[in-house]
Amino acid sequence: xxxNRAWIFGDNIDTDVLAPGRYMKGGIxxxxxxxxxxxxxxxxxxxxxxxxxxxxxxxxxxxxxxxxAQALKHLGVAAVIARSxxxxxxxxxxxxxxxxxxxxxxxxxxxxxxLEVNAAAGRIVDKTTGETLRCEPLPAHLLxxxxxxxLVPHLEQRFIRSMENR
Amino acid sequence: xxxxxxTLAEKLVARAAGRSFVRAGEIxxxxxxxxxxxxxxxxxxxxxxxxxxxxxVWDPARVIVVTDxxxxxxxSESARILDLTRRWVAANDIGHFYDMRGxxxxxxxxxxxxxxxxxxxxxxxxxxxxxxxxxFMFGVGATEMAGVLATGEIWLRVPETIVVAFEGRLGxxxxxxxxxxxxCARLGMDGGDYQAIExxxxxIEAFGMEERMTLCNMAAELGAQVGLIAPDAATTxxxxxxxxxxxxxxxxxxxxxxxxxxxxAFDAAALAPQVAAPHSPANAAPVTAYxxxxxxxxxxxxxxxxxLADLHMAAAILRGRKVAKQVRLMVAxxxxxxxxxxxxxxxxxxxxxxxAILLPSGCNACGGYGIGVLAEGEVCIASTARNFxxxxxxxxxxxxxxxxxxVAAAAVAGRIVDPRDLLTAPIA
Numbered sequence: 001x002x003x004n005r006a007w008i009f010g011d012n013i014d015t016d017v018l019a020p021g022r023y024m025k026g027g028i029x030x031x032x033x034x035x036x037x038x039x040x041x042x043x044x045x046x047x048x049x050x051x052x053x054x055x056x057x058x059x060x061x062x063x064x065x066x067x068x069a070q071a072l073k074h075l076g077v078a079a080v081i082a083r084s085x086x087x088x089x090x091x092x093x094x095x096x097x098x099x100x101x102x103x104x105x106x107x108x109x110x111x112x113x114x115l116e117v118n119a120a121a122g123r124i125v126d127k128t129t130g131e132t133l134r135c136e137p138l139p140a141h142l143l144x145x146x147x148x149x150x151l152v153p154h155l156e157q158r159f160i161r162s163m164e165n166r
Numbered sequence: 167x168x169x170x171x172x173t174l175a176e177k178l179v180a181r182a183a184g185r186s187f188v189r190a191g192e193i194x195x196x197x198x199x200x201x202x203x204x205x206x207x208x209x210x211x212x213x214x215x216x217x218x219x220x221x222x223v224w225d226p227a228r229v230i231v232v233t234d235x236x237x238x239x240x241x242s243e244s245a246r247i248l249d250l251t252r253r254w255v256a257a258n259d260i261g262h263f264y265d266m267r268g269x270x271x272x273x274x275x276x277x278x279x280x281x282x283x284x285x286x287x288x289x290x291x292x293x294x295x296x297x298x299x300x301x302f303m304f305g306v307g308a309t310e311m312a313g314v315l316a317t318g319e320i321w322l323r324v325p326e327t328i329v330v331a332f333e334g335r336l337g338x339x340x341x342x343x344x345x346x347x348x349x350c351a352r353l354g355m356d357g358g359d360y361q362a363i364e365x366x367x368x369x370i371e372a373f374g375m376e377e378r379m380t381l382c383n384m385a386a387e388l389g390a391q392v393g394l395i396a397p398d399a400a401t402t403x404x405x406x407x408x409x410x411x412x413x414x415x416x417x418x419x420x421x422x423x424x425x426x427x428x429x430x431a432f433d434a435a436a437l438a439p440q441v442a443a444p445h446s447p448a449n450a451a452p453v454t455a456y457x458x459x460x461x462x463x464x465x466x467x468x469x470x471x472x473x474l475a476d477l478h479m480a481a482a483i484l485r486g487r488k489v490a491k492q493v494r495l496m497v498a499x500x501x502x503x504x505x506x507x508x509x510x511x512x513x514x515x516x517x518x519x520x521x522a523i524l525l526p527s528g529c530n531a532c533g534g535y536g537i538g539v540l541a542e543g544e545v546c547i548a549s550t551a552r553n554f555x556x557x558x559x560x561x562x563x564x565x566x567x568x569x570x571x572x573v574a575a576a577a578v579a580g581r582i583v584d585p586r587d588l589l590t591a592p593i594a
Contacts, residue, residue: 012355012446015291016554021534024206025236025243038561058356058389062554063533064291065207066307087360087391088291092307151309152215155316159219 002114002128004050004078007043009036011056015089018060018068032071049076052115054106056082060089069093069100079117081106081124081135094142097150103135119143171421173327174394175362178302178418182285190326190361190425196285200228201314203289204270206235206535209254210247211308212289212315224318227261230279232270235535237528268501268527271295271383271469275375276503278410282397282418287314292469292551294385298378299405300397300418305386325362325391327420329429332369336434339586341479342373342380343470343549343569345432347440347450350387353430355448358390361427364420365395369434375404376475383470384551387447396420439585441547442567445555453572456582463546464489464577465558466517466570467498467525468532471549474504474513476570480549481508481516483574483585486593489521490580496538498525520577534558540565547576 017038023031036043047053053072059082060068069092072080079099083106093100099119109115113128122137138146145154170187172180180188182196203212208231216222223229231251239245255263264273271292274280282300287293289311296303304322306314314320332345349357363385370378378395385393396419402412420426438452466472466480477499489495497517499505505527508514518524525531531538532550539559540546546558546565553565566582575585 012448014552014554014557016534016552016557020556022539022556022559024533024535025241025247038556058354061355061389062291062552064289064293064305064307066211066309069307084356086356086389088305088307090360091310095307095309095313151313152218155219155313159221159316 001112003048004052004114004116006052006054006109006111006113006115007047008109008111009053009055012058012061013055015060015062015065015068019065019071024065024067028067028070028074031067032074035071035075044075047075047077050078051076052117053077053080054082054109055080056106057084059085061086064088066092066096069096069098073098079119081117094146095151097146099138099146101135101138103133105133108133171423173362173420173424173426174300174364174396174418175302175325175327175392176424178283178285179322179324181283182302188324190324192324193321194324195319195321198228198287198314198318198320199284200230200279200286201311202230202232202270202274202286202293203311204231204235205233205237205247205251207289207308207311209251212312213254215309215312216315219316221316223258223260223315226259229260229315230262230274231255231260232264232273233266234269234528235533237266237536238526240537266528268499268504269469269529271379272473272500272504275299275379276408276501278405278408281405281410281412282401282415283413287311287320291386292383294390294393295379295383295469297382297385297392297394298375299401300394300415302392304391325360326427327362327364327424328358329364329366329426331367331429331431332434333367333431334369334434335372336369336437339571339589340437340439341569341571342377344437344440346381346384346387347442347447347567348437350442350447351450353388355387355446356389358385358388360389360391363388363390363393365393367434370395371398374475375400376473379473380470387551439569439572441572441582442553444564444566445553447552447567453568453582453584459566459582460545461493461547461576461581462544463540464493464495464573465531465538465546465548465550466573467496467530467538467548468550469500470551471570472498472500472504474507476549477504477508477513477517479570480574481513483571483578483588484520484522485516487520487578489577493577493580495522495577496525497522498530498538499527501527531558547573547582549573
């Protein structure tokens with residue numbers, strides 16, 4: 001299997017399959033082991049750090065539980081690429097430092113294709129097919145937050161700055 | 167002619183952003199009037215973040231904590247989470263704490279916290295419930311909530327408004343849950359596009375607050391950021407009973423010439439009871455379209471399915487009847503207040519004498535966190551809001567969604583049936 005490969009999922013992937021309620025009381029390690037298991041038994045065991053998750057419309061619908069995004073990050077998913085995202089999931093992903101990219105052409109990506117993603121440029125190169133797909137670039141301030149690791153490191157910087165200015 | 171006609175959503179965001187007007191599409195920073203969270207997404211998730219930031223809660227009087235997900239503790243891990251929640255509330259001098267009093271989305275309005283015009287964030291996706299009171303209230307994740315607790319602020323893109331209008335009157339046995347399931351089927355689970363849905367029309371105006379709460383709550387199922395209903399006399403009356411003055415409700419409505427993205431208009435009288443098949447609320451169809459689907463468990467619970475009005479619906483079917491032998495019916499009143507009032511007016515007795523098993527007030531089986539969950543292959547019909555695969559227990563369990571009328575009717579018949587037939591039939 002190539003590195004940075006694509007895992008393909010369909011429309012309306014919900015937070016209950018990403019982070020099942022029956023494992024919510026435990027830690028993220030246990031929860032991540034069950035991520036997506038009710039629709040794909042292989043994913044949590046076989047996904048490799050740097051892989052990409054490719055969804056259809058309305059990815060992450062349902063609950064506000066941010067463990068849905070955190071579990072993917074914990075498994076090493078480099079970015080979620082989808083036709084569209086549910087609003088709360090989208091904010092949660094970025095807040096937790098997980099890149100979430102909107103791409104109208106996700107249907108052109110096939111399972112196990114090797115991808116190269118440039119979130120700032122809004123570009124996805126499918127190295128298996130040789131095709132370049134456009135995605136909506138992340139605005140600079142959000143990309144900076146994601147690259148810093150999410151909202152908490154971003155706030156850390158803000159409060160440290162305000163302490164220093166006192 | 168107003169200089170700047172605005173939607174209700176725009177007016178609410180403008181106020182919170184300290185502006186005289188805003189336009190859909192703008193990104194603004196809003197001051198938060200209230201922040202609500204529960205035991206799952208609340209202290210156990212936000213406390214470590216605030217500790218890492220070395221900062222306290224910006225305004226503890228503006229924070230409401232409710233325990234409802236892991237209550238009552240069924241194992242040591244749940245007990246630990248609840249203990250942590252209680253300790254954090256005490257240590258941070260949190261203004262309002264409702265410990266095991268029911269589901270947050272019901273308990274918070276019952277105590278008069280949601281008055282028209284407020285900007286509220288909730289650490290739960292069903293937070294749009296507050297829109298029934300003319301509040302701009304939406305769900306956020308725990309990290310976002312920690313940011314709110316640290317700063318008292320949140321950024322958002324001002325949503326466009328999608329109007330959903332139900333004109334006319336609903337038929338007997340047809341209720342808010344049926345409207346929402348029909349809307350999920352019609353508009354899809356992303357039909358709300360993270361915008362504002364504003365419910366209007368004679369059928370909405372005729373609703374009491376609990377039915378309005380069900381509509382706004384399930385704006386989440388349409389993928390909307392908020393669901394809104396302009397407050398009126400019903401709002402004022404409800405809040406007066408909750409001990410709160412609603413204020414000037416007339417301010418909080420869309421201007422007639424405000425910009426609306428789309429209007430979806432429906433004839434309420436034409437709507438039949440709806441049932442959503444596994445595994446999506448969008449798989450809804452009229453109950454008459456279902457064959458004799460056998461049921462193992464009937465569940466009347468959740469913020470959209472076990473308020474006092476919902477319990478009244480179930481009792482209207484179950485009074486004088488018995489739950490079918492092969493079926494178990496569980497009822498989890500959405501709040502302690504709903505339970506007390508259902509006890510006082512005889513509703514509870516009608517349910518339990520029919521054979522319903524009473525569960526504690528809380529989220530219980532709805533999200534699969536608590537008791538009442540399903541085994542592999544079992545079939546359930548529930549008055550909850552979501553039936554995603556594996557949500558209520560085993561991955562192969564099948565959950566149908568319907569109104570409390572339809573769930574109660576299934577409990578009596580042992581299969582999915584049209585509740586209208588039982589409402590009109592004499593009790594055998």
